[in-house]
Amino acid sequence: MTGIRILSITASDAQDKYIINLATVGLDDDAAIHIYRTPDDAVLTSSPDDVKEGDDIWHKCSCSSNSLPLASRPNVLMLYTWFRDSVELDPDALPIRHSFNESDHSMLLIYDINRADTGSYKCIGYENGSRLQSEESDTYVLDVLSNASDAAIITGNSEAAENENITLTCFTSELGNPEGNYTWITPNGDTHLGDTLAVISLSIEEDEGEYECYVENHKRGASDEHTLTVNSKSNPAVTILSILFSQSSPTIEQKLKTVANTDETFLVSCMFRSKPVAIVRWLKDGSVVPSQIFQTKSWTEEHGKFTLTLSELSWSGSDVDARRGQGGDIMCETDNGIFEPVLSITMDLTITYGPEILSFTISPPDGSIFENDDANFSCSVDTRPGANIQLLGPEGFSKSVENETGLWHTLYNVTGLDSGTYTCSSNNSMTGKVDDITLNVQVQCK
Numbered sequence: 001m002t003g004i005r006i007l008s009i010t011a012s013d014a015q016d017k018y019i020i021n022l023a024t025v026g027l028d029d030d031a032a033i034h035i036y037r038t039p040d041d042a043v044l045t046s047s048p049d050d051v052k053e054g055d056d057i058w059h060k061c062s063c064s065s066n067s068l069p070l071a072s073r074p075n076v077l078m079l080y081t082w083f084r085d086s087v088e089l090d091p092d093a094l095p096i097r098h099s100f101n102e103s104d105h106s107m108l109l110i111y112d113i114n115r116a117d118t119g120s121y122k123c124i125g126y127e128n129g130s131r132l133q134s135e136e137s138d139t140y141v142l143d144v145l146s147n148a149s150d151a152a153i154i155t156g157n158s159e160a161a162e163n164e165n166i167t168l169t170c171f172t173s174e175l176g177n178p179e180g181n182y183t184w185i186t187p188n189g190d191t192h193l194g195d196t197l198a199v200i201s202l203s204i205e206e207d208e209g210e211y212e213c214y215v216e217n218h219k220r221g222a223s224d225e226h227t228l229t230v231n232s233k234s235n236p237a238v239t240i241l242s243i244l245f246s247q248s249s250p251t252i253e254q255k256l257k258t259v260a261n262t263d264e265t266f267l268v269s270c271m272f273r274s275k276p277v278a279i280v281r282w283l284k285d286g287s288v289v290p291s292q293i294f295q296t297k298s299w300t301e302e303h304g305k306f307t308l309t310l311s312e313l314s315w316s317g318s319d320v321d322a323r324r325g326q327g328g329d330i331m332c333e334t335d336n337g338i339f340e341p342v343l344s345i346t347m348d349l350t351i352t353y354g355p356e357i358l359s360f361t362i363s364p365p366d367g368s369i370f371e372n373d374d375a376n377f378s379c380s381v382d383t384r385p386g387a388n389i390q391l392l393g394p395e396g397f398s399k400s401v402e403n404e405t406g407l408w409h410t411l412y413n414v415t416g417l418d419s420g421t422y423t424c425s426s427n428n429s430m431t432g433k434v435d436d437i438t439l440n441v442q443v444q445c446k
Helices: 070-075
Strands: 018-022 027-031 043-047 057-062 078-084 098-100 107-110 119-127 140-142 153-155 159-161 166-171 181-185 191-193 196-199 209-216 220-231 237-244 256-260 265-274 279-284 294-303 306-315 328-335 347-363 375-384 387-392 398-404 406-411 420-427 432-439
Touching: 043 119, 043 140, 057 078, 057 119, 153 220, 166 181, 166 209, 166 220, 265 279, 265 328, 265 347, 279 294, 279 306, 306 328, 347 420, 347 432, 375 387, 375 420, 375 432, 387 406, 398 406
Parallel strands: 159 220, 256 347
Antiparallel strands: 018 027, 043 057, 057 107, 078 119, 098 107, 119 140, 153 166, 166 196, 181 191, 181 209, 209 220, 237 265, 265 306, 279 328, 294 306, 328 347, 347 375, 375 406, 387 398, 387 420, 420 432
């Protein structure tokens, strides 16, 4: 065997061919000296740049040999090692969805990518048979874009009262990558960011309606809608719609309504708006009006987001005498079940009628009054307003009172001259009445 020994080899000794002459057997052959050198820096390229869940991507690593001789470089086999988050990837135990499609591991493929594949990738190259490695490639950061959760959920009040404060909360199980922002759209079209939405001093016009919340990062996610109902306090007002008289109407003072004679017709209205619709009750002196004396009629009209309620109060039945004494403080009360019931202003209902003499008597009873006794006259009248009452008798006797419902008078030490007919007359602006009684004084014979 014949050989050659080269000591302290250098790059100048690298040759692709040495001629070996074996003269004894007449054979010439070639031999080469290959000197390994550190490869160029590794270069990592990737496609695509904008990665979303479900995409398929590849990473490619490449570097060039620096070994000698130069002419032999095209035949050098380069091999590659990959790192994810600085941990070397074992070709026999790659993460799921990862694979190499070449035996030199120059290309790393990731199929149906998802957010779990996010990480930092880099590679190095080396020549087959050499321990000399290239410098690491630049790091490629794989940031997988992912959508927010398919659904957002809004929690919070569905119903509240006007001027209250509420807070609505929006929640989703996944904010996506990059992390999305919660976005609110209010009924009046305003937008707000954040997972909570505080609404201060609720207004029906501004704050009632549909609220929408969604999460948005690189794309807008599905939204949720939430309906808020804002309730209001009713605000009743009593107004006179009409007062009908068979005679001309008297002057009506505010808060004072007068009905002349109980057979006349009157109509009073209570009107208010509320949300939700409120019920209405008519009260007299703090109690519900008696149904045998009064009747009510109520109806509603839509008034924007509110309900306008109108209610009328009038006489019930035809027993006009039963209406006497039924005047008083009339008001309406409204209740929508949200706030405390609300009372309107009061209306003083006055029922006027002419006088009726209820009784006209003498005490002691006629026939038992003797000379020098005292005779007590009583004339009692039912009237509204009060009447002028006059007591007339013999010998020009006269006593009177004004704007009263009765007259009481005593004759002291009566004599026979006091005997005779006595008259009680009463009248007011509407009518008058007269009644008579006889006084017979018993005189003893002398």
